[in-house]
Amino acid sequence: MAFEGLAERLQGTLQKITGKGKISEADVKEMMREVRFALIEADVNLKVVKEFVKTVSERSIGQDVMKSLTPGQQVVKIVKDELTKLMGEEQSGIQFARKSPTVIMMVGLQGAGKTTTSGKLANSLRKRNNKKPLLVAADVYRPAAVQQLETIGKQLTIPVFSLGTDVSPVEIVRQALEKADEDHNDVVIIDTAGRLHIDETLMQELKDIRELASPDETFLVVDAMTGQDAVNVAKNFDDAIGITGVALTKLDGDTRGGAALSIRSVTQKPIKYVGMGEKMDALEPFHPERMASRILGMGDVMSLIEKAQENVDEEKARDLEQKLRTQTFTLDDFLDQLQQVKKMGPLDEILKMMPGFNKIKGLENAQVDESQMGKVEAVIYSMTTQERATPEMINASRKKRIAKGSGTSIQEVNRLLKQFEEMKKMVKQMTGAQSKGKKKMKFPGMDAFFK
Amino acid sequence: MSFFKKMKEKITGTNEAVTGKFKEGLTKTRDSFTSKVNDLVARFREVDEEFFEELEEVLLQADVGFETVMELIDQLKAEVKRKNIKDTAGIQTVISEKLVDIYNAQGESDNSLNIQEDGITVILMVGVNGVGKTTTIGKLASRLQKEGKTVMLAAGDTFRAGAIEQLVVWGERAGVEVIRQSEGSDPAAVMFDAVNAAKKRGVDVLICDTAGRLQNKVNLMNELQKVHRVIGREIEGAPHEVLLALDATTGQNALIQAETFKEATDVTGIVLTKLDGTAKGGIVLAIRNKLNIPVKFVGLGEGIDDLQPFDPEKYVYGLFADGLELEAAEEQDTEEDK
Ligand SMILES: Nc1nc2c(ncn2[C@@H]2O[C@H](COP(=O)(O)OP(=O)(O)OP(=O)(O)O)[C@@H](O)[C@H]2O)c(=O)[nH]1
Ligand SMILES: Nc1nc2c(ncn2[C@@H]2O[C@H](COP(=O)(O)OP(=O)(O)O)[C@@H](O)[C@H]2O)c(=O)[nH]1
Ligand SMILES: [Mg+2]
Ligand SMILES: [Mg+2]
Numbered sequence: 001m002a003f004e005g006l007a008e009r010l011q012g013t014l015q016k017i018t019g020k021g022k023i024s025e026a027d028v029k030e031m032m033r034e035v036r037f038a039l040i041e042a043d044v045n046l047k048v049v050k051e052f053v054k055t056v057s058e059r060s061i062g063q064d065v066m067k068s069l070t071p072g073q074q075v076v077k078i079v080k081d082e083l084t085k086l087m088g089e090e091q092s093g094i095q096f097a098r099k100s101p102t103v104i105m106m107v108g109l110q111g112a113g114k115t116t117t118s119g120k121l122a123n124s125l126r127k128r129n130n131k132k133p134l135l136v137a138a139d140v141y142r143p144a145a146v147q148q149l150e151t152i153g154k155q156l157t158i159p160v161f162s163l164g165t166d167v168s169p170v171e172i173v174r175q176a177l178e179k180a181d182e183d184h185n186d187v188v189i190i191d192t193a194g195r196l197h198i199d200e201t202l203m204q205e206l207k208d209i210r211e212l213a214s215p216d217e218t219f220l221v222v223d224a225m226t227g228q229d230a231v232n233v234a235k236n237f238d239d240a241i242g243i244t245g246v247a248l249t250k251l252d253g254d255t256r257g258g259a260a261l262s263i264r265s266v267t268q269k270p271i272k273y274v275g276m277g278e279k280m281d282a283l284e285p286f287h288p289e290r291m292a293s294r295i296l297g298m299g300d301v302m303s304l305i306e307k308a309q310e311n312v313d314e315e316k317a318r319d320l321e322q323k324l325r326t327q328t329f330t331l332d333d334f335l336d337q338l339q340q341v342k343k344m345g346p347l348d349e350i351l352k353m354m355p356g357f358n359k360i361k362g363l364e365n366a367q368v369d370e371s372q373m374g375k376v377e378a379v380i381y382s383m384t385t386q387e388r389a390t391p392e393m394i395n396a397s398r399k400k401r402i403a404k405g406s407g408t409s410i411q412e413v414n415r416l417l418k419q420f421e422e423m424k425k426m427v428k429q430m431t432g433a434q435s436k437g438k439k440k441m442k443f444p445g446m447d448a449f450f451k
Numbered sequence: 452m453s454f455f456k457k458m459k460e461k462i463t464g465t466n467e468a469v470t471g472k473f474k475e476g477l478t479k480t481r482d483s484f485t486s487k488v489n490d491l492v493a494r495f496r497e498v499d500e501e502f503f504e505e506l507e508e509v510l511l512q513a514d515v516g517f518e519t520v521m522e523l524i525d526q527l528k529a530e531v532k533r534k535n536i537k538d539t540a541g542i543q544t545v546i547s548e549k550l551v552d553i554y555n556a557q558g559e560s561d562n563s564l565n566i567q568e569d570g571i572t573v574i575l576m577v578g579v580n581g582v583g584k585t586t587t588i589g590k591l592a593s594r595l596q597k598e599g600k601t602v603m604l605a606a607g608d609t610f611r612a613g614a615i616e617q618l619v620v621w622g623e624r625a626g627v628e629v630i631r632q633s634e635g636s637d638p639a640a641v642m643f644d645a646v647n648a649a650k651k652r653g654v655d656v657l658i659c660d661t662a663g664r665l666q667n668k669v670n671l672m673n674e675l676q677k678v679h680r681v682i683g684r685e686i687e688g689a690p691h692e693v694l695l696a697l698d699a700t701t702g703q704n705a706l707i708q709a710e711t712f713k714e715a716t717d718v719t720g721i722v723l724t725k726l727d728g729t730a731k732g733g734i735v736l737a738i739r740n741k742l743n744i745p746v747k748f749v750g751l752g753e754g755i756d757d758l759q760p761f762d763p764e765k766y767v768y769g770l771f772a773d774g775l776e777l778e779a780a781e782e783q784d785t786e787e788d789k
Contacts (some may be wrong), residue, residue, distance in 0.1 A: 040511060040517055041703055042703075043702035043703055043704070045512075046508055046511050046512050109700065109725075109728070110725065111580070111582060111698065112581065113580075115612075142753075143589075143616070143617045143620035144614075145613070146613075147616045147617075148611070148613030148614075148617070149612075150613075151612035151613050152612050196725075196728045196729075198728065223698075223701075225579070225698075225701045225702060226700050226701065226702060227514040227700065227701055227703065227705075227734070228511070228512045228514050228702065229514075229700050229729055229730035229731075232729045233700075233729075250579075252668075253665040253704065254665075254666070254704070255704040256703070258702070278580070278611070
């Protein structure tokens with residue numbers, strides 16, 4: 001797959017450079033080419049990339065990169081810092097109105113996730129802020145859009161205001177605000193129809209709604225998979241109605257999400273929420289640093305750890321982290337981990353968050369097949385305690401015994417051992433716990449991301 | 452007003468104008484395509500590094516992707532050298548040819564649907580969330596109906612709120628029957644029902660909707676495979692077409708989508724939706740080049756008639772011609788502002 005992370009890309013460049021001792025300005029330039037590649041492949045808009053590379057380049061040449069013994073790490077660090085900085089502060093709060101109700105308007109292209117996010121947001125505000133929201137079905141165009149929101153409302157037992165599809169969206173919003181007053185709803189969330197940013201008639205409609213309702217927040221909902229066009233979309237919506245924030249949806253996918261950077265740099269508006277699934281509780285605050293890692297192809301390690309913490313008991317998690325760092329991770333831990341992971345939900349989702357996951361040979365298919373897990377468990381159960389702690393000792397005759405004991409084949413035992421080795425290697429790269437004299441690290445600079 | 456400024460206004464004008472332009476662009480004949488490109492490239496007197504850089508940027512901004520763009524530029528440079536092309540007069544046809552070559556690297560294909568002479572044709576629509584599967588089904592049903600076929604739809608998205616009702620509305624619009632069960636039921640069971648209903652009624656084409664799913668969700672991809680299997684069990688050789696809906700707004704992730712959905716369900720064609728916006732969906736070049744999946748239709752709006760067969764030459768034209776015009780117009784503007 002052509003989707004290498006920045007660190008791997010830089011590694012290639014650095015190999016050409018090493019041995020020359022000090023690196024030159026031309027070398028930095030070469031590295032900047034890789035930065036450019038990586039960002040464009042991550043769907044950051046080309047113009048934004050140009051600006052960005054200029055900044056990073058200046059910092060790199062001006063700074064210690066050229067003198068550094070680890071120029072790759074330095075560059076990755078600078079890139080990551082700048083990216084995080086550009087991504088803005090972490091802020092997911094809503095600007096609540098001084099006088100109720102707080103009006104929130106959801107806008108965006110077709111299929112971006114407005115309706116789903118409206119539901120999630122209502123759910124979250126009720127749960128976390130003790131609010132009493134009213135959802136407003138103002139999409140009168142898309143077939144069954146009203147029913148969609150009504151179904152969501154029913155699921156959540158949150159009221160939905162609708163007047164069918166024969167009334168204008170502006171009128172629907174007007175009456176919804178009256179209703180909110182009557183029913184003492186302190187938050188009103190308006191779900192609007194998806195529209196193209198170049199559709200003047202429909203953009204005018206949004207202006208009319210804004211005029212009438214003077215929303216406290218106007219969220220642009222954007223699909224995280226969006227490519228180069230994200231800048232046009234964000235700019236047009238912002239120019240037309242003045243968005244106050246962004247919700248980035250479908251981040252539970254495997255997209256790099258460079259659109260986040262594009263949108264930030266053209267609108268300067270904060271990304272406040274990210275959508276992490278189709279269910280109504282899958283709305284999370286935006287973490288600039290994680291997004292930066294993700295765009296650079298370094299995996300969402302933090303989210304992984306967090307997810308683990310949610311499901312795994314604290315002590316075990318800390319224990320595991322320690323083992324990962326000190327490289328004392330055994331097959332027993334692996335087994336334990338498998339069982340914990342089972343509890344966490346769909347395995348593939350978890351694994352996708354791991355950096356470099358798709359790079360590990362033999363692991364990409366085996367891991368996602370949950371039925372395989374039973375076999376893996378069986379194989380490990382058939383090992384002695386000693387074997388589990390030091391898998392290196394498992395020779396041919398031991399393999400035979402284990403295969404027999406677990407009702408699998410020698411190949412399957414081999415596969416597991418190999419996977420375990422690969423996993424250990426990967427963990428090493430993740431944590432930067434590399435002992436001297438060994439092979440070169442595949443992800444230079446990774447250690448910079450673990451505080 | 453400069454020529455480029457006029458061009459720019461034309462492009463960024465009203466929605467109708469833009470839609471119109473695209474439709475026009477997509478139905479243009481080959482002749483006028485070539486002559487248009489002639490006009491455009493004429494403004495670069497020389498084929499120099501700058502020219503290639505500009506072309507590169509235009510293509511990258513159309514989401515064509517780095518690898519494909521580099522491949523194209525390399526090929527172009529080689530060709531320019533080989534043919535000793537000095538001025539741009541000679542290069543226009545080469546660009547379009549090379550782009551179409553990349554698209555057709557694995558051989559030309561015919562974009563028509565694999566409709567069975569006798570018996571039912573089953574079309575399965577797949578794709579990630581919100582890309583336009585259901586809408587495309589509505590459009591396609593209407594299109595086939597107009598061609599004199601009897602069509603039936605299967606409401607296989609039993610997950611998303613309101614998805615069944617959405618398809619039912621499209622069924623009404625197109626005037627075709629929709630087989631449905633209640634929300635939350637097993638999609639494979641819906642397909643089983645639908646296939647048997649289609650057999651009983653003797654319809655020509657059955658189009659099956661599915662819930663949107665991200666390609667990295669293994670459980671959901673397995674579910675899709677099951678749906679595929681059930682259809683195949685009921686009718687030999689079915690589904691005859693598996694159409695992957697791709698949103699033109701999507702960036703490089705579309706390649707992974709195509710790859711994964713192809714693995715799971717043997718995708719036979721792509722419908723590139725939302726081309727009425729400003730996004731170009733250039734990643735389809737790489738998808739076709741690497742995975743050999745042809746684009747069969749393009750979506751040009753939310754109306755029932757906004758679906759057109761895909762034509763690589765016309766598409767390629769839209770991919771870089773508009774871009775070059777816009778770049779030129781922007782340059783012109785900054786010049787004039789000075
Ligand atoms: N996996 C995933 N799916 C999402 C997320 N947010 C929305 N979706 C799905 O994306 C699709 C479109 O979502 P909608 O909420 O209907 O989008 P919309 O912007 O209201 O769409 P229109 O009203 O048709 O313009 C649905 O299938 C949703 O379930 C998310 O964060 N993750
Ligand atoms: N502008 C435009 N919108 C489209 C097109 N195709 C679908 N849509 C819209 O995109 C949204 C998602 O479409 P839908 O068919 O529900 O997608 P699904 O989730 O894949 O079934 C809806 O609002 C559609 O009206 C198209 O070609 N152009
Ligand atoms: Mg909606
Ligand atoms: Mg649908």
